[in-house]
Amino acid sequence: MSISLLYHAFGIRGYQYVRTNYTEGQVVFTICQEPQTCRCSACGSGDVLSRGHVERRFRSLPIGGRTTSLVLPIPRVECRACGLVRQVDVAFADPRRSFTKPFERYVLELSRRMTIRDVAAHLNVGWDLVKEIQKRDLSRRYAKPKLKHLRHLAIDEIAVAKGHRYLTLVLDLDSGAVVFVGDGRGADALKPFWKRLRPSGAKIKAVAMDMSAAYRQAVSTHLEKATIVFDHFHVIKLFNDKLSELRRAVYREATDVMHKQVLKGTRWLLLKKPEDLDAEKDEKRRLEEALTLNKPLATAYYLKEDLRRFWEQPGKRFATAFLNDWLRRAEASGIKTLQQMAKTLAAHRTGLLAYYDVMITSGPMEGTNNKIKTMKRMAYGFRDHEFFKLKILAIHETRYALVG
Numbered sequence: 417m418s419i420s421l422l423y424h425a426f427g428i429r430g431y432q433y434v435r436t437n438y439t440e441g442q443v444v445f446t447i448c449q450e451p452q453t454c455r456c457s458a459c460g461s462g463d464v465l466s467r468g469h470v471e472r473r474f475r476s477l478p479i480g481g482r483t484t485s486l487v488l489p490i491p492r493v494e495c496r497a498c499g500l501v502r503q504v505d506v507a508f509a510d511p512r513r514s515f516t517k518p519f520e521r522y523v524l525e526l527s528r529r530m531t532i533r534d535v536a537a538h539l540n541v542g543w544d545l546v547k548e549i550q551k552r553d554l555s556r557r558y559a560k561p562k563l564k565h566l567r568h569l570a571i572d573e574i575a576v577a578k579g580h581r582y583l584t585l586v587l588d589l590d591s592g593a594v595v596f597v598g599d600g601r602g603a604d605a606l607k608p609f610w611k612r613l614r615p616s617g618a619k620i621k622a623v624a625m626d627m628s629a630a631y632r633q634a635v636s637t638h639l640e641k642a643t644i645v646f647d648h649f650h651v652i653k654l655f656n657d658k659l660s661e662l663r664r665a666v667y668r669e670a671t672d673v674m675h676k677q678v679l680k681g682t683r684w685l686l687l688k689k690p691e692d693l694d695a696e697k698d699e700k701r702r703l704e705e706a707l708t709l710n711k712p713l714a715t716a717y718y719l720k721e722d723l724r725r726f727w728e729q730p731g732k733r734f735a736t737a738f739l740n741d742w743l744r745r746a747e748a749s750g751i752k753t754l755q756q757m758a759k760t761l762a763a764h765r766t767g768l769l770a771y772y773d774v775m776i777t778s779g780p781m782e783g784t785n786n787k788i789k790t791m792k793r794m795a796y797g798f799r800d801h802e803f804f805k806l807k808i809l810a811i812h813e814t815r816y817a818l819v820g
């Protein structure tokens with residue numbers, strides 16, 4: 417082993433090679449630092465006296481699949497300027513890290529295509545070490561995203577851990593990036609976001625969200641000038657929930673066995689867009705059969721499908737007329753679920769029609785949610801809450817394998 421190989425193969429410069437040991441299938445290089453190159457790690461002075469050393473071991477890049485470590489007796493020096501004894505800095509590793517910088521870069525490179533468990537197995541290290549390396553890198557890059565350029569946002573909550581714990585996400589609708597992940601849901605979860613947004617000087621034009629009061633209140637307080645848009649995605653989602661409730665009620669009340677049989681398994685059919693119904697599975701016929709037998713269900717279903725057209729109007733004037741007409745029909749249906757829905761929509765009229773001023777929807781949020789779900793199912797690092805949040809902030813990038 418030469419000094420030049422130490423540099424070119426391992427990225428280590430400024431140290432002397434001492435010896436190589438082969439123990440238990442591992443390669444261990446011992447290196448040392450010349451006393452005359454030692455400097456005070458606090459003030460940088462070279463006017464120091466040798467005061468022994470502390471031996472430390474660092475994981476390094478593997479050689480031909482062999483685990484490789486560097487052993488370095490780190491000199492301790494007494495600085496005449498500071499009057500204190502300290503260890504000198506290690507040039508090839510960050511403070512308190514047990515691996516070299518090239519090893520860290522290699523882990524990150526592998527992490528782009530491999531899961532944490534695969535990287536750990538390949539390098540013969542614990543997966544928590546790989547996770548810590550990823551976490552530090554994610555933290556450096558994503559913990560504090562720039563906010564100044566933000567114009568259009570979507571705010572939404574996601575359930576983690578079987579619906580008992582929530583996170584609140586803020587999405588930049590122009591770039592698709594998650595710019596904030598808050599703990600919990602509702603106005604409180606957004607507090608740290610406002611704290612960072614204010615000094616950024618961002619001019620937020622519009623925010624897409626669901627019709628619940630929590631975020632609306634917070635946004636109108638903190639972003640007085642922003643237009644609030646109750647978006648398509650959330651309105652239809654709410655409607656679908658109501659439709660499922662109605663179907664359950666109809667099913668409970670049905671006394672006829674055959675009638676019950678027809679209703680059974682129609683839940684997903686009711687929620688699907690008509691154009692997505694699977695012809696091979698005979699879904700269209702099954703849905704029609706169920707609707708023919710249940711007039712209230714049919715009315716609710718067709719009114720829901722009709723409501724989609726609200727977002728396809730040529731302009732705000734047409735949309736207003738459409739909404740008024742739709743609300744009248746829902747009211748006149750005599751079906752309680754629909755009347756409730758009409759009431760909710762009427763109360764949020766301004767925010768619904770705002771779509772025709774700023775055409776934004778939380779659509780991209782749905783894509784992000786799906787990615788998070790995949791991550792939740794497969795990520796080993798998920799138990800580390802901070803790591804999980806950092807992964808969400810980086811989710812629009814392909815820097816790491818999603819499932820890590």
Ligand SMILES: [Zn+2]
Nearest residue numbers: 456459495498
């Ligand atoms: Zn000093």
